[in-house]
Structure formats: structure tokens, C-alpha cells
Amino acid sequence: MSRAEAAVETIQREMTVFARRARASAGRMHPELSLVSYTLLGHLEESGGCRATDLAAHYALDKSTVSRQVAALERAGLIERRLDPEDHRVQVLQLTEAGQEILGQVTLRRRAAVRERLVDFPEEDLVRFAAYLERYNAAPDGATDR
Amino acid sequence: MSRAEAAVETIQREMTVFARRARASAGRMHPELSLVSYTLLGHLEESGGCRATDLAAHYALDKSTVSRQVAALERAGLIERRLDPEDHRVQVLQLTEAGQEILGQVTLRRRAAVRERLVDFPEEDLVRFAAYLERYNAAPDGATDR
DNA sequence: ACTTCCCGTTGCAGAGTACAACTCGGTCCG
DNA sequence: CGGACCGAGTTGTACTCTGCAACGGGAAGT
Numbered sequence A, B: 001m002s003r004a005e006a007a008v009e010t011i012q013r014e015m016t017v018f019a020r021r022a023r024a025s026a027g028r029m030h031p032e033l034s035l036v037s038y039t040l041l042g043h044l045e046e047s048g049g050c051r052a053t054d055l056a057a058h059y060a061l062d063k064s065t066v067s068r069q070v071a072a073l074e075r076a077g078l079i080e081r082r083l084d085p086e087d088h089r090v091q092v093l094q095l096t097e098a099g100q101e102i103l104g105q106v107t108l109r110r111r112a113a114v115r116e117r118l119v120d121f122p123e124e125d126l127v128r129f130a131a132y133l134e135r136y137n138a139a140p141d142g143a144t145d146r
Numbered sequence C: 001a002c003t004t005c006c007c008g009t010t011g012c013a014g015a016g017t018a019c020a021a022c023t024c025g026g027t028c029c030g
Numbered sequence D: 001c002g003g004a005c006c007g008a009g010t011t012g013t014a015c016t017c018t019g020c021a022a023c024g025g026g027a028a029g030t
Helices: A003-029 A035-047 A052-059 A063-075 A097-117 A123-138 B003-029 B035-047 B052-059 B063-075 B097-117 B123-138
Strands: A079-083 A091-095 B079-083 B091-095
Touching: A003 A035, A003 A097, A003 B003, A003 B035, A003 B052, A003 B097, A003 B123, A035 A052, A035 A063, A035 A091, A035 A097, A035 B003, A052 A063, A052 A091, A052 B003, A063 A079, A091 A097, A097 B003, A123 B003, A123 B123, B003 B035, B003 B097, B035 B052, B035 B063, B035 B091, B035 B097, B052 B063, B052 B091, B063 B079, B091 B097
Parallel strands: none
Antiparallel strands: A079 A091, B079 B091
């Protein structure tokens, strides 16, 4: 196994560890907002509103899953759906004020926790780390894997 | 938000994207081995055998969850449990030959897929990327987050 | 108009999890 | 020894997440 392949193995494995721990801690840190919900809210904030289908594609989730998650978030008053006037099939999802509020709080808590773990990462490494991840996820597609 | 904080945000977000896609593709790429099962098998291979409790701790899973997963893997003939002669409460888990076989196949398939995505990463970046992840996961603890 | 396509919802079923209660072997006093 | 306590694993229960398939309704092309 080449050096590069060993690195690839490590990347896969460590990503998985990360994911499992994230899931586990999410429940403890903010019971009112599951990891999925948090992620979706974050995406809405970042994108400034999008369609359910976009969310599904981005996170490789089934549209039915997203539909239910969205319904729950709407019931909780964290997002609202607006019918796209151009195309009545489409619902544009957007954060409500309450949603922004909650999202902001949870983000602060999470960020603090992550910062704590990353305290001895020089800023330069953080930036490079983030760039690697973005580059990985942006890669050609993903129909193959991940 | 400082440059470092922005990087932290990105790291969180992209890690999540990665995790979701990994889960989704696992089902398609190797239906016979869920992402969890694959991960556990991988851990057993890497560690050369360990206890169920170790798995639970490492992946922040409940011991009951691990117990069921392990039971399934054993039923499938991929691992075996040996009673620790020193302490009869303990079961040491190890890959069977069949387990090694399957794990090897799936690993090759996954690795190929990941390689494809990482094709334009210079080896040096791969190694550094892997190192970042290990460093992150090895950080003090994780009781806080992730 | 008719067909086809796309967005979203709902019924259904299965996997993954957690939590709590329990069993069993070990360890540590008294 | 004997009883209290601890740690590993199992099992019962309930819930969430998720995907697939079937469906309703609007939109677009012929």
C-alpha cells in the first residue's frame, strides 16, 4: 500500500470517527435540534433559502426524508415555506426569526466546543484543513462514493 | 468572525456533508456491509482484536448497539468471539477469514472510489489531510463535542 | 389536449440507537 | 468465607432516520 493509499485509508477512517462522535454529542449538546435539523438550518442560512430538492441532493438524502425533516422544522416554527410564484411546484424554504435565533445559539455552543479541540491548531492549519474538506466534497461528483 | 472561526465553521459543515454522503453511498456500494459494520470490521482489523466496550467507547456508541452489531456480524460469520481466559466477563472479538475477505473486497472498492475523488490531490496534501484528521480526533477528549 | 417530467407528500418497512433493567463473572473488603 | 459493589454484555422497549414505492399536482413539450 503506497503512502498515498495509506493516507486515504486514514482519511476514511477518521472521517467516520468524527461523524459518529458528532452525532452522539449533538443529542447531548442541543436536544432540541438534531444533527440533521441543525445541518439543514445551517444550509438554509448559508444559502439564503433553497428548495427541498436542493437539500436532498446536497446531503444525499431521499426527498421523502427531507420532506419530513422540513415538516418538523416548520411545525417547530424555525422555517417557513413560500410557494415560488414562478413555479407552483416549488417551495422555497427560509429561516424564520426564531430559526435564526436557535441556529445562532447552537452554532455558538458548537463552535466553542470545536475551538476547544482545535486550540492548538495554528490558524494556517485550520484554513488549510477547511480547504481540503471543501475540495474533497466539491470533487467531480459523488455518484461513486461518499 | 475571525478567519480561524470561519475555517472552523467550514470544517464542521464539510465534515457533515462528507458523513452523510458516506452513509448514503455505503448502502449502494456494498449492501451486504453497512457503514457501521464496515467500520467495526475495519477497527478490528486495525487493532488486531478488541473488546466490544472498546468499540463502543471509540465510536461513542452505546454498548447495547455494539452488542447487536457484533451479534449480527457473528451470525454472518465475519467475526468470532473468544472468551478472554484471564477475565471471563470479556469477549475478545476477531475477524474470521471470511471477515477479512469481505473487508478486503469492500476496502478495495471504497478506496478506488475515494482515490477517484482525490485524484488531483498531490500525495503531500493527502498525507497532511490525514494528519489533520487524526490530530483532530485524537484531541484531549470529546466529551464536549464531536 | 396528452404525455411526460419534476416537486413534494404519504404509507410502509427496516436499520441504528439509546436507555434501562438484568445476568454473570470479578474484585474488594470485613 | 460472604456480601457489597463493579464492569462486560445482553435483552426489552421505544423512537428517529432513512429509503423505496405509490401518488397528487403543477409545468413543459409535442
